[in-house]
Every structure is written in structure tokens, then in C-alpha cells.
Amino acid sequence: MDRERFFKELRKLLGQLSPQEREQIFQYYAEIIDDKIEGGMSEAQAVAQLGTPHQVAAKILEENGAAPNSGTGSGTGSKVLITVALVLGSPLWLSLGIAALALLLSAFIVVLALLLTAGVMGLCGVLMLVPSVLLAFREPAAGLFQVGCCLFVSGLAIPFGLGSYKLWGALCRLVDTLIKRLRGKSAERRTAQ
Amino acid sequence: MDTQLKKGLLEICVLSLLRREDSYGYKIMGDLPPYAAVSESTLYPILKRLEAGGCLLTYTQAHNGRLRKYYRITPEGQQRIAEFIDQWREIEKIYHFIIEEDQTDGPREIF
Numbered sequence: 001m002d003r004e005r006f007f008k009e010l011r012k013l014l015g016q017l018s019p020q021e022r023e024q025i026f027q028y029y030a031e032i033i034d035d036k037i038e039g040g041m042s043e044a045q046a047v048a049q050l051g052t053p054h055q056v057a058a059k060i061l062e063e064n065g066a067a068p069n070s071g072t073g074s075g076t077g078s079k080v081l082i083t084v085a086l087v088l089g090s091p092l093w094l095s096l097g098i099a100a101l102a103l104l105l106s107a108f109i110v111v112l113a114l115l116l117t118a119g120v121m122g123l124c125g126v127l128m129l130v131p132s133v134l135l136a137f138r139e140p141a142a143g144l145f146q147v148g149c150c151l152f153v154s155g156l157a158i159p160f161g162l163g164s165y166k167l168w169g170a171l172c173r174l175v176d177t178l179i180k181r182l183r184g185k186s187a188e189r190r191t192a193q
Numbered sequence: 194m195d196t197q198l199k200k201g202l203l204e205i206c207v208l209s210l211l212r213r214e215d216s217y218g219y220k221i222m223g224d225l226p227p228y229a230a231v232s233e234s235t236l237y238p239i240l241k242r243l244e245a246g247g248c249l250l251t252y253t254q255a256h257n258g259r260l261r262k263y264y265r266i267t268p269e270g271q272q273r274i275a276e277f278i279d280q281w282r283e284i285e286k287i288y289h290f291i292i293e294e295d296q297t298d299g300p301r302e303i304f
Contacts, residue, residue, distance in 0.1 A: 025237065028218060031261055032233050035219035038257065050233055059234035063241070 003033055006047045013057035025060060104175070111167045118160030125154025203231060204239055205277045208248060211266040212274065218262070240264065248273050 007026055014022050029050060036046035050056055086093075128150045136143025206229045210221055222236055231239070243249045248270035253260045 027262065028237055029233065031217070031259075032219050032222075034259060035217075039219075056234045059232075060237065063238035 001044065001047050003030070003043055003047055006050070006053055009053035010057060013053055014060065016061075029056075104171075107171055108168075111164050111171060114160055114164035114167070118157045118164060121160065122154050122157030125150045125152075125157065129154075200239070203229060203235070204243055204248075205274060207236075207239055207243065208266055208270050208274050211249060211264055212271065215263050215265045217264065221264070243270070246273075 007030075010026070010029075011022065014025065017025075032050070033043070033046045036049065037043060041049075051059075129147065132143060132146035132150050134143075135146055206225060207221060210216055210224050216224065218233070218236065218240070221240075222231065222233065225231060240249070244251060244264075246269070247267060249264050249266050252263050252265065254263055255261070
């Protein structure tokens with residue numbers, strides 16, 4: 001087989017690879033063929049030593065985790081198909097994505113509201129303490145009751161505050177994991193190509 | 194030999210060659226010892242993986258009127274060789290342990 005036919009066959013079998021990758025592969029083999037010819041071999045011998053185009057393609061694609069093309073269709077064809085599918089399906093995945101984001105955002109807002117509530121309760125409890133104590137000197141029963149209420153309300157602020165602090169942390173970790181997963185998926189897709 | 198193991202070993206072999214001097218595809222194939230011999234199609238993914246891992250870099254140089262792609266080892270590549278050697282010193286110790294156990298005579302008594 002001469003080199004032209006070898007590369008022609010190989011080009012067909014490696015259709016699923018990107019043009020840049022194919023060119024790199026061809027340059028690699030062309031260089032080796034030239035080196036072998038320089039070493040004294042004939043073109044036919046040099047090409048034969050590489051193996052059949054099918055064997056070569058199989059080895060290359062094995063690294064990428066795929067099988068050689070049967071001949072029809074090219075890599076760019078399937079890429080177009082995927083893009084079209086994504087665009088057509090966008091009402092679905094786009095709205096699902098927006099809904100998920102909205103849910104996440106409202107979770108953050110709820111936690112903030114809890115924190116605010118805790119702050120307000122704590123403040124009120126503390127502020128009302130002084131008038132309540134003063135009342136206790138005039139009307140012991142009523143005053144002590146009010147002091148109790150103040151302590152109770154400001155006491156509630158502690159679990160509310162701690163709770164919202166922990167929830168905030170958990171939400172942040174959730175967002176972190178989601179981002180890492182998304183990054184991992186797109187990196188996987190890139191190395192698979 | 195286990196294929197994954199062989200792939201890993203071949204990568205280190207190629208890096209060792211590049212540690213001595215920069216080289217190119219055909220020369221690397223010729224310089225590899227017979228027990229580590231590879232075909233062009235096996236060498237290509239090895240070189241690609243090493244480049245992707247930052248263990249080597251490439252540059253082109255003219256030779257007899259055509260362009261040739263040369264490979265050069267990087268500091269990370271040197272590091273990779275050092276790690277390999279350390280790892281295999283550990284494996285060697287374990288290997289000797291196993292060999293000695295294998296050579297103790299007679300069956301052990303089982304109570």
C-alpha cells in the first residue's frame with residue numbers, strides 16, 4: 001500500500017476525531033514513514049510496518065474509548081446532531097434549570113430571614129429587659145412575668161441564630177458540590193473527545 | 194504482563210530516554226530496549242498522555258527539508274521518574290518478603 005492510500009483509509013476510519021487531532025496523527029505517522037524511508041526502506045515497506053489502517057485506527061481510538069468508524073458519517077455530523085437536540089430540548093432543561101436556581105435562591109433567602117428573626121428577637125428581648133425589671137419593682141407579679149418573657153424571647157434567638165448559621169454552611173457546601181460535579185462532567189466530556 | 198502496568202512502565206521508559214537527550218518518534222522506537230519494544234501505534238498514545246500530563250513538551254525542527262517533531266522532558270517528567278523509582282523500591286521490599294515466605298519449608302501446623 002502506498003502512503004496516500006494508507007492515509008486516505010485512515011482518514012475515513014478516524015472520522016469521529018476532531019480535524020486537529022487527525023492532522024496531528026497524520027503528521028506523526030508521515031514523519032515516521034519519512035524517517036524509515038531515509039533509513040533505506042521503500043515507501044511500501046515503511047507503510048506496511050505500521051500495520052493495516054484498521055489496526056492503526058483501532059489502537060488510536062482504544063485510547064479515546066471508541067471504535068473505528070464503519071465508514072459512513074463523520075464526527076462533525078454527530079456534533080451537529082447533539083447541538084440541535086440541545087436547542088430543541090432547551091424549553092425543558094432551561095426551565096428546569098431556572099426552577100432549580102430559583103429554589104436554591106429561595107433557600108438562601110429563608111435562611112437569611114431566620115437569621116434576621118433571631119437578631120430581632122434577641123434585640124427585643126434585651127431592650128425590653130430594663131423596663132420589665134423596673135416594672136417588677138412596682139408590680140412584682142407582672143414585672144417578673146415580663147422579665148421571664150424577655151429572657152425567653154432573647155433565649156430563642158440563640159437556637160434560631162445557630163440554626164441559620166449551620167443551614168447557611170450546609171447550603172454553601174451543597175452549592176460547592178454541585179459546581180464540582182458540573183465541572184467534573186464537562187472535564188470528562190472533554191477528555192473523552 | 195498486565196496491560197495497565199505495561200502502559201505505565203512504557204511511559205517511564207520513554208521519559209528515561211528523554212532524560213538523556215531530546216528525541217523524536219522514530220528514534221525513540223529504536224532506542225527502546227527489545228523487552229520494552231512498541232509499535233508506532235502504541236507509542237503515539239504514550240507520547241500524547243505524557244504531553245497531557247506535562248511530563249514532556251514538543252517543538253519542531255527542520256531536518257532534510259521537512260519538519261520533525263521533537264520531544265523534551267520537563268521538570269515534572271523528571272519528578273515522575275523519581276517517584277517511579279521510589280515506588281518500586283517499596284515494591285521490591287514487598288517482593289523479597291513474599292519470596293522468602295514462599296521458601297519456608299513444610300506446611301505450618303494448624304491447631
